[in-house]
Amino acid sequence: MSSPLYGVTESGGLGVVGEYDPGLTEEKDREIRNMPFIKKHLSALAHDLRDRTGSENFEVIEPTDKEQARPRAYVCPSNNKGIHEELSEAVLLKAALGMAGQ
Numbered sequence: 109m110s111s112p113l114y115g116v117t118e119s120g121g122l123g124v125v126g127e128y129d130p131g132l133t134e135e136k137d138r139e140i141r142n143m144p145f146i147k148k149h150l151s152a153l154a155h156d157l158r159d160r161t162g163s164e165n166f167e168v169i170e171p172t173d174k175e176q177a178r179p180r181a182y183v184c185p186s187n188n189k190g191i192h193e194e195l196s197e198a199v200l201l202k203a204a205l206g207m208a209g210q
Contacts, residue, residue, distance in 0.1 A: 115140075116149050147179045153207075154181035160203035165190030 115125035132140075140146070154168045167186040170179075183200060185191040193199050 116145050120145075120149070122149075141178050150179055150181050154183055157200070157203050157207060158183045160206055161193075161199045162203075163190065163193055163199060165193055166200070 111128040112124040113126040113128045114122060117123045117125060151168070151170060154170070158166050158168050161183075165185060165187055166183055169182045169184060185194055
């Protein structure tokens with residue numbers, strides 16, 4: 109029994125793009141995760157999350173370490189006001205839950 113392989117479709121959304129191959133090597137896995145359209149999709153999700161906070165006090169940080177196994181993008185407070193908003197109102201949590209449809 110094979111498992112579906114999820115990825116970014118040609119339309120830019122996520123979907124089934126094939127079957128999972130357990131023989132993927134670690135190097136091939138890293139190459140796939142670092143494809144430009146994967147990084148672009150990840151960045152777009154982080155910017156969407158930041159925009160959903162409704163606050164100018166948050167920023168997206170995208171580390172540029174080329175040796176990392178996976179691309180990353182973080183949304184975090186950019187100043188003291190952002191920290192206060194997150195601690196008192198949980199704006200990032202609410203935005204993330206909104207993105208998950210909850």
